Amino acid sequence: MSDPQANDEIRALSNLIDVLLPASADGLMPAAGSLGLAAPLREKLGDAWPATVSGLDACETVARAGGAGAFASLSQQEATAVLEQVAADDPAFLGGLVFNLYAAYYQHPVVVEALGLEARPPYPGGYPLEQGDLSQLERVRNGPRRYREC
Amino acid sequence: MSEEIADVLIIGAGAAGAAIAWSLAETRMRIVCLEQGDWMNPADYPTSRSDWEMDRFGAFGLSPNGRGRAEDYPVNDDDSPIKISNFNAVGGSTILYAAHFPRMHPSDFRVRTLDGVADDWPVDYATLEPYYDQNAQMMGVAGLAGDPAYPPKEPTLPPVPFGKLGDTLGRGFEKLGWHWWPSDSAIATEEHAGRAPCVNLGPCIMGCAQGAKGSTDVTYWPVAVREGVELRTRCRVREITVDENGMADGAIYLDANGVEQKQKAEIVIVACNGVGTPRLLLNSCSSRFPDGLANSSGLVGKNLMFHPYAMVTGIFEERLDGWKGPTGCCLISQEFYETDPSLDFVRGYSFEMLRGMGPVSTALFGMGTGRLPWGADHHEAYAQIWDRTAGMVIICEDLPEEHNQVTLDPELTDGDGIPAPKITYQLSENSRRMLDHAVTRGTEILEAAGAVETLSEAPLPPAGWHLMGTARMGTDPKRSVVDSWCRSHDVKNLFIVDGSVFVTSGGVNPTNTIQALALYVADKIKKNLTNLFE
Numbered sequence: 001m002s003d004p005q006a007n008d009e010i011r012a013l014s015n016l017i018d019v020l021l022p023a024s025a026d027g028l029m030p031a032a033g034s035l036g037l038a039a040p041l042r043e044k045l046g047d048a049w050p051a052t053v054s055g056l057d058a059c060e061t062v063a064r065a066g067g068a069g070a071f072a073s074l075s076q077q078e079a080t081a082v083l084e085q086v087a088a089d090d091p092a093f094l095g096g097l098v099f100n101l102y103a104a105y106y107q108h109p110v111v112v113e114a115l116g117l118e119a120r121p122p123y124p125g126g127y128p129l130e131q132g133d134l135s136q137l138e139r140v141r142n143g144p145r146r147y148r149e150c
Numbered sequence: 151m152s153e154e155i156a157d158v159l160i161i162g163a164g165a166a167g168a169a170i171a172w173s174l175a176e177t178r179m180r181i182v183c184l185e186q187g188d189w190m191n192p193a194d195y196p197t198s199r200s201d202w203e204m205d206r207f208g209a210f211g212l213s214p215n216g217r218g219r220a221e222d223y224p225v226n227d228d229d230s231p232i233k234i235s236n237f238n239a240v241g242g243s244t245i246l247y248a249a250h251f252p253r254m255h256p257s258d259f260r261v262r263t264l265d266g267v268a269d270d271w272p273v274d275y276a277t278l279e280p281y282y283d284q285n286a287q288m289m290g291v292a293g294l295a296g297d298p299a300y301p302p303k304e305p306t307l308p309p310v311p312f313g314k315l316g317d318t319l320g321r322g323f324e325k326l327g328w329h330w331w332p333s334d335s336a337i338a339t340e341e342h343a344g345r346a347p348c349v350n351l352g353p354c355i356m357g358c359a360q361g362a363k364g365s366t367d368v369t370y371w372p373v374a375v376r377e378g379v380e381l382r383t384r385c386r387v388r389e390i391t392v393d394e395n396g397m398a399d400g401a402i403y404l405d406a407n408g409v410e411q412k413q414k415a416e417i418v419i420v421a422c423n424g425v426g427t428p429r430l431l432l433n434s435c436s437s438r439f440p441d442g443l444a445n446s447s448g449l450v451g452k453n454l455m456f457h458p459y460a461m462v463t464g465i466f467e468e469r470l471d472g473w474k475g476p477t478g479c480c481l482i483s484q485e486f487y488e489t490d491p492s493l494d495f496v497r498g499y500s501f502e503m504l505r506g507m508g509p510v511s512t513a514l515f516g517m518g519t520g521r522l523p524w525g526a527d528h529h530e531a532y533a534q535i536w537d538r539t540a541g542m543v544i545i546c547e548d549l550p551e552e553h554n555q556v557t558l559d560p561e562l563t564d565g566d567g568i569p570a571p572k573i574t575y576q577l578s579e580n581s582r583r584m585l586d587h588a589v590t591r592g593t594e595i596l597e598a599a600g601a602v603e604t605l606s607e608a609p610l611p612p613a614g615w616h617l618m619g620t621a622r623m624g625t626d627p628k629r630s631v632v633d634s635w636c637r638s639h640d641v642k643n644l645f646i647v648d649g650s651v652f653v654t655s656g657g658v659n660p661t662n663t664i665q666a667l668a669l670y671v672a673d674k675i676k677k678n679l680t681n682l683f684e
Contacts, residue, residue, distance in 0.1 A: 024529035080525050098524055102513035107201050115509055115536060117473075123197040123359040126349020127474040132312035132332075134294070136320045140329055146299040148257040148488055150264060150274075 012056045014038035015072040017101055019079040020094075028114050035111070037104045044100045055093035058086045156182040156380075159401060159415030161387050161430065163187075164242020165661050166647040166668040167421035168366035168374065169285065173672030175377035177679070182413060183379060184403055186386040187221040187239035190367060195357035202353065203510035210356040212246065212612050214238070221384070223564035223571075225425060227614065230575035232456045234425060234614040240383060241367035243423065244661065247615070248354050248478020249336040249363045250502060251291050251662045253282050253300060257488060258547075258656040265489045265496050268549050271653045272625050272634035273670070275301070281666035281673075288373075289364040289665070290342040293334035299484040307339045310348070312480035312503075315470040315540050319481060319503050322599025328485040333502065334662075336364030337476055343369070350475045352508065363476075385411070388568050389434040390418055390644070396438050397683070398644045404566045417643045417675070417682070421668070424454065424617030424649040428556040429571040431621065444621070444638040444646075449631050451557055453550035453619040454573070455655040458581045460608035462592035463515075463541035464601025470540055472506020479503060486591060487657055495583040497547040499657045501592060506539050515539070519605060541596065543610065544588040546581055547657040550619050577609060585609060616660050621650035635674040636667065642683045647671050 014033035021032035045052055062082045063071040071082060087094045105111055109119035118125075157179035160167045171183055196202035196210055206212075212235035214222035225234040237246045256275035261268050279301070285291075286306050293305030309332035312320075316332075323330035337354070338345040339362075348362035361368050375381055384406035391412070393399040400414040420427050428451035434443035442450050483501035490498070507515055512535055516522025522531050559572040577585075585608040593604045624630025627639035636651050638644040647668040649660050656663070675682065 020524040021528055022526060029529045076526055083525075094524070098517065099514065102517060103201075103204050103510050106509040106513045107203065109200070112509060117509070119200075121198050121200050121202060122351040122353075122474075123195070124349075126351055126360065129311045129313045129350040129471070129475045131309075132314075132316040132480075133320065134309075134332070136317070136324060137294075137296075137331065139324065139327075140298065140331060141296045143298055143329075146329055146484065146488070147255050147301065148264065150256050150260045 009053055009056065010038045010042060012060070012071070013042060013052070016056060016059065017041065019076060019083060020098060020101060021105055022076055030110055030114070032101060032105050035105070035108050037101070037108065041100055041104055044104065045096065048096050051093065052097055055086060055090060058090065059083060062086055154180070156180050156413060156415040158182070158417045158419060159184070159413055160419045160421060161401060162242065162421035162423070162426065162648070163240045163366070163371065163381060164421060164423065164648070165244050165366055166664050167242070167419070168370035169288070169665040169668040170419060170421065170647050170672045171379045172288070172370040172374040172377070173669050174675065175374050175379050177676060178378065181379045182415070183381045184385040184387055184401065184413065185240055185381065185383050186223070187237075188383045189240045190245055190357060192357070192359050192361055195359040197351045197353060197356065197359045202356070203508045205356055210246065220565055223568070224562055225570060226559045226562050226572040230573045230614070231577060231609055231611065232458065232575060232614045233612050234573065234617070235612055236423060236425070236617070239367070240371055240381065241365040243615070244365035245357055245367070246355050247365070247661060249476070250479040250659045251289065251334045251336040252482060252500070252658040253303070253334070254656040254658055254663050255299070255487065256301065258654060261497065261654050267496050268654045269624065272623050278663070278666045278670060281669040282662065284669055285662060285665045289336040289369050290338045290345060291334050291364070292337050292339040294332045297331045299329060299331065299487065305334060307342060310335045310337055310339060310476050310480055311350070313471050313475060315472040315505060316480050316503070318466065318468070318470060319540060319595070319599050322595045323483060325598040326594065328483060328595070330481050330483040333479040333482040335476060335479065338362040338364070348476060352474055352477060352505070354477050386564070386566055386568070387430060388566070390420070390430065390443055391434075392436055392438060392443070392641065396641060398443070398641050408566060417645070419645045419647060421648045424620045425556050425571050425573070427646055427648055427650040428620040429558065432558050433569055439640070444631055444640045444644055446640045447628055447631055449622060449629070451620050452552045452555045453622055454554040454556055454575055454617070455548040455550055455619040455652065456575065456614050457548055457616045457655060457657070458546045458577060458585055458608075459610040459613035460544040460546070460585050460589050460592065460606060461541065461610050462544065462589055462596060462604060462606040463539055464596030464599065465535055465603040466538045466540060466601055469537045470506055471537065472540055473508050473537055475505050477505050480505060483595070486587070493587060495580045495587065497549065497584070497657065499544050499546040499584055499588050501542050501544055501595065503542045504540070506537060509536070512536050512539070540599070542592055543613070544592055545657055545659065546584045546588060548581060548655045549578060550622070550654065551578060556620050616649065616655065618649040618652035618655050618660060621646045622653050623651045624653065636671045645671060645675070
């Protein structure tokens with residue numbers, strides 16, 4: 001059975017990470033929340049989750065106190081201002097969250113492909129890499145000995 | 151207790167233990183090696199998974215204090231600006247090394263004669279040269295002949311490719327007119343001795359799933375085991391024991407179940423690295439050796455050398471294809487390797503050019519350096535660094551100082567209750583000056599190559615990879631722990647063959663020299679078997 005409170009928290013986190021990592025202006029990079037990263041991120045945060053929930057609550061409180069309504073209803077610019085205020089009051093709130101969010105976002109297949117890579121682990125396929133221009137070394141090769149005889 | 155006496159007991163199955171085991175195997179002596187770690191399963195290496203980049207913060211991190219592996223022992227490195235990086239497994243730290251594989255220079259063995267500092271080694275480059283060659287065959291060394299920074303040498307395999315990133319950096323070196331060269335790397339660029347060729351996975355320092363990297367679990371050990379060497383894993387040695395004549399007669403160890411065992415032996419060879427070896431010797435006290443085994447000089451654990459590292463990173467406007475290819479070092483420069491009397495430091499350093507970063511590492515780099523905001527400006531900022539970073543580590547020669555040392559921590563122990571090592575280390579003034587010079591020059595290289603922004607860090611805290619000097623070689627028993635073929639001055643059937651025996655550190659990665667020395671010692675043992683204990 002699903003836990004309504006937990007679902008609300010995941011929704012709130014999803015809104016928050018959409019502010020932290022919104023879609024790019026050209027649409028190539030997706031918003032973090034749209035990738036479904038909130039639930040795995042909650043798992044990753046582990047012991048830090050209660051502090052994150054406190055931060056989410058603070059965002060909601062600050063947003064409503066400003067008279068603009070729920071945090072989820074704010075524009076990117078308004079939500080950013082709220083987040084900056086909450087982070088200023090509680091500097092520890094965003095550090096671990098952003099670290100784990102970046103890690104989750106930049107290994108997501110959609111994001112990896114948007115960066116121009118294949119969405120797969122490096123092994124076993126590997127990657128081609130050209131040798132490079134060895135002719136650039138002729139000056140060094142024909143230069144003086146660079147070690148001391150002894 | 152093992153009833154059967156081994157002819158040779160080797161403690162540690164890393165770079166040196168593997169090499170000497172393989173070389174001695176042809177004698178058909180009964181050789182037993184005890185290793186506290188286990189065989190690695192290449193399928194467990196991170197590059198087989200999509201989340202591979204984050205494993206450097208977990209099970210494949212560099213510090214034994216943060217990995218949470220039962221095979222590791224803790225190290226108290228609180229009193230050192232450089233933290234210990236190692237690995238405990240069959241293959242030792244070669245499992246996580248970058249396989250950058252330069253030789254030392256001839257001058258590195260003659261620093262007292264040439265530059266008036268530290269001490270000369272009791273061996274020289276010419277003595278080790280055939281063992282470097284032998285090691286190149288066994289480890290599979292890729293490189294390019296013709297480097298004027300070295301006496302002539304022929305790499306076994308074609309050089310590691312350096313691609314667009316290397317071309318870019320090469321143009322920087324050419325603009326400055328400085329030395330640079332494709333680096334020697336223990337990486338199979340072609341199929342070699344049963345190893346599959348490198349496919350440019352990237353993060354060599356988290357283990358090579360392809361098996362192309364020359365870690366000794368895929369180079370020396372398969373051959374040594376086939377030749378009859380018995381390798382026992384998950385066996386942590388607590389102490390080396392001595393008989394009534396003061397000769398080493400074996401070791402007491404804890405097996406995989408934590409049960410105490412004893413292995414008797416005629417010859418004991420220690421290969422536990424520059425921290426593990428003094429730890430073991432200092433833990434091997436007896437009425438005859440109350441200050442630790444082989445320690446009449448009082449120098450066991452003293453003269454610890456790292457290589458103080460700097461890192462300089464450049465951000466470029468063009469994409470560099472740097473996220474693929476062997477991480478460690480595609481190019482090396484030894485423009486400032488030899489002592490230059492016009493500079494304010496003695497000895498020198500190497501520039502080791504790195505490849506770029508994967509997507510996650512790029513984001514964390516951006517976050518850590520304050521150039522990647524969250525919010526609306528994030529993607530634009532990320533695009534300015536993704537696949538646009540290239541840089542270097544700079545490896546500075548460290549000189550021996552007795553106050554830099556490994557001792558036993560009075561409280562910290564490993565999972566078996568064995569006292570753990572404590573590191574006490576300070577950067578010397580010479581090292582600080584060298585680092586300052588290196589960062590300035592490294593920045594020049596990147597700017598000449600087209601970097602639009604550079605940043606640096608020195609010393610690099612997690613760079614305690616190279617552990618040297620804590621059981622030094624020498625001819626004077628009062629000033630050294632082992633003699634010119636790494637035999638203890640005090641205990642005639644005890645040998646040490648890891649970085650502990652280094653007299654000085656050179657300005658290059660030490661693994662190739664550690665192994666060349668181990669092969670040299672093996673030959674000396676083989677040639678002197680009839681009068682080994684005299």
